[in-house]
Amino acid sequence: MKAVFCTKYGAPEVLQVKEVNKPAPQDDEILIKVYATSVTSGDCRVRGFKSPFLYRLPMRLFLGITRPRQPILGVELAGEVEAVGKHVTKFNIGDTVYAFTGMRFGAHAQYVCLSEMDLVTHKPANISYEEAAAVLFGGSTALHFFRKGHLQSGQKVLIYGASGAVGTSAVQLAKHFGAEVTAVCSTSNVEWVRVLGADYVIDYALQDFTKTGERYDIILDAVGKTSKTHARKALAPNGKFVSVEGQGVARVRVEDLLFLKELIEDGELKGVVDRSYPLEQIAEAHRYVDQGHKKGNVVIAMQ
Structure with missing residues (x-):
């Protein structure tokens, strides 16, 4: 089978497709049998070893000193x-599935073995493989940080x-x-994000969200490009700032996959999917x- 190996930390050219x-x-x-996977910002950070200064040594020890200990990302x-396997009870040959491997990586390969107890479940029936491979990273991460922020109905x-x-x-x-x-x-994304369901959209090139006069119960930095210090100006009393940068790895549960599946099918x-x-x-x-x-999301069509 073919798999993509990250041979060392560096530019995208360090990635090599190999037969294994x-x-x-x-x-x-x-x-x-993998039909689709994705390239996430996390994959790129690992490949390029982009880490905050204070985390560099522990991340090297965790990921690998000179190259990723798990060379197949995804x-x-x-x-x-x-x-x-002979003890498997949850799945049968021919079942369509989607799965989240997380920090174990390994999804950039034509075949992957997972325990039936891992973060894997049946794929939503109403979407393609490419669409299914484009929802778990973003969806589970958003759920984690909304739990962390104690999101409730009616909040801003x-x-x-x-x-x-x-x-x-x-x-x-x-x-x-x-x-x-x-x-x-x-x-370029203002109207498109509004179609996704946003009530209000701010173009960051034209306006600083902290200077609108609005106050928010939760501010989620989904890209790690603002800070708590800056965002504090726009937080309501007892409001919470959560960020994908520097606040730990998102904790994902099988229940999250099942919940996302239900929402997709509904x-x-x-x-x-941006590009494939x-x-x-x-x-x-x-x-x-x-x-x-x-x-x-950016998707890789495996087959």
């Missing part, structure tokens, strides 16, 4: 179960970076939970994500 042996499932595992996938929520993978899911999820949503994005959430690349062009996909201007 197809894995075989253990007794409690399923073998998934945190989300969608595909079909091709084989099952501001999402900074509303057009990225986390931001597009956060807009839709906040509306589902009954919040009034203000989205902050670039000029038409309340969609995975937003074949496996052989994954370095180009990384270059595009590195630019920081993607709308939603």
